[in-house]
Amino acid sequence: ANKINATHWHVPIHGWLHEPELESKKRKVAIKGLGKLFQVTDVEEKKLLKRRLMPFTVDNQSMKYVNIKVGNNIHRLPRSSKDGHFIGHLTLHEDELDGNDDGIVHYEAVDRERTFGGSIHLIPPTGTSIISDIDDTVKITNYLDKKEFYKNTFLREFREVPGMKELFHACKSRYDNCSFHYVSASPYQLFEELSNFFERKGFPPATFHLKKIRVKDKTLLQLFADPKDYKLRQITPILNTFPQRKFILIGDSGEKDCEVYAELYRRYPGQIEKIWIRNVNDSNATRMEDVHPDKWRYFNDGHDLMDQV
Numbered sequence: 001a002n003k004i005n006a007t008h009w010h011v012p013i014h015g016w017l018h019e020p021e022l023e024s025k026k027r028k029v030a031i032k033g034l035g036k037l038f039q040v041t042d043v044e045e046k047k048l049l050k051r052r053l054m055p056f057t058v059d060n061q062s063m064k065y066v067n068i069k070v071g072n073n074i075h076r077l078p079r080s081s082k083d084g085h086f087i088g089h090l091t092l093h094e095d096e097l098d099g100n101d102d103g104i105v106h107y108e109a110v111d112r113e114r115t116f117g118g119s120i121h122l123i124p125p126t127g128t129s130i131i132s133d134i135d136d137t138v139k140i141t142n143y144l145d146k147k148e149f150y151k152n153t154f155l156r157e158f159r160e161v162p163g164m165k166e167l168f169h170a171c172k173s174r175y176d177n178c179s180f181h182y183v184s185a186s187p188y189q190l191f192e193e194l195s196n197f198f199e200r201k202g203f204p205p206a207t208f209h210l211k212k213i214r215v216k217d218k219t220l221l222q223l224f225a226d227p228k229d230y231k232l233r234q235i236t237p238i239l240n241t242f243p244q245r246k247f248i249l250i251g252d253s254g255e256k257d258c259e260v261y262a263e264l265y266r267r268y269p270g271q272i273e274k275i276w277i278r279n280v281n282d283s284n285a286t287r288m289e290d291v292h293p294d295k296w297r298y299f300n301d302g303h304d305l306m307d308q309v
Helices: 025-037 043-057 146-154 164-174 188-201 218-224 227-241 257-267 302-308
Strands: 008-016 066-070 073-077 085-093 104-110 115-121 128-132 179-187 207-211 246-252 272-278 296-299
Touching: 008 066, 008 115, 025 043, 043 146, 043 188, 066 085, 073 085, 128 164, 128 227, 164 302, 179 188, 179 227, 188 207, 207 227, 227 257, 246 257, 257 272, 272 302, 296 302
Parallel strands: 128 179, 128 246, 179 207, 246 272, 272 296
Antiparallel strands: 008 085, 066 073, 066 104, 104 115
């Protein structure tokens, strides 16, 4: 959420409405196929595979209204689309938004039978924002080795890149009004697993900006689309919404983070304070040649950057 005047905030709300299909044939076929491909015999691996695949086979609830309760007030959001996602924009008085020490307001999405929790991140006009990739930046994925990539995504417990939690907390302590945003090409089907992982490991709270896909239509192809175009479209609105904030961009050299961040530096040189790239494939400096050398550096793990904070 961003402040629009002395008393009011613009609050975007994004959610995904779906029902689990516990007896889904698609899920059973997918589990069997991946299990055979990766020769899964371990009981715990099978349990993890089922859990991770569950969100990919849910029944998306389209054309449904969602009501959320913020404080004592109920707000109706627009109908959900075909993929079950809904996005609403509220203008709320600051008296409605009783945030905690991290500037986070908790709310509930309510229907007749159930309630679901959500969070509003109140981000002041000035301060520092950390925009970070996830895979191979803060979470070990090994994207360049496709077999390891799929195993790390569906068969193994997530593992953090050493030192990244400490780095993020150092940034939070060092910079005024520090906020965190994960911008990743991972699909929203992995949101709950990722969110729980970062919370369990003790990372600072963050907003998530992931890919919207629907397994049964052409949006599935978005998983394989050019990550440069996708990330530019995700990050640019954040920079435009907070023109007075400084930004630190963190990514890895495995795909297009170097090119994305270099392009953003060219467009927003006054806002991009630093660029940190985890070097996973021995990239050289030519990928960042348009960025001032004092503004960026490669690193192997979070400990390498502690002197940069």
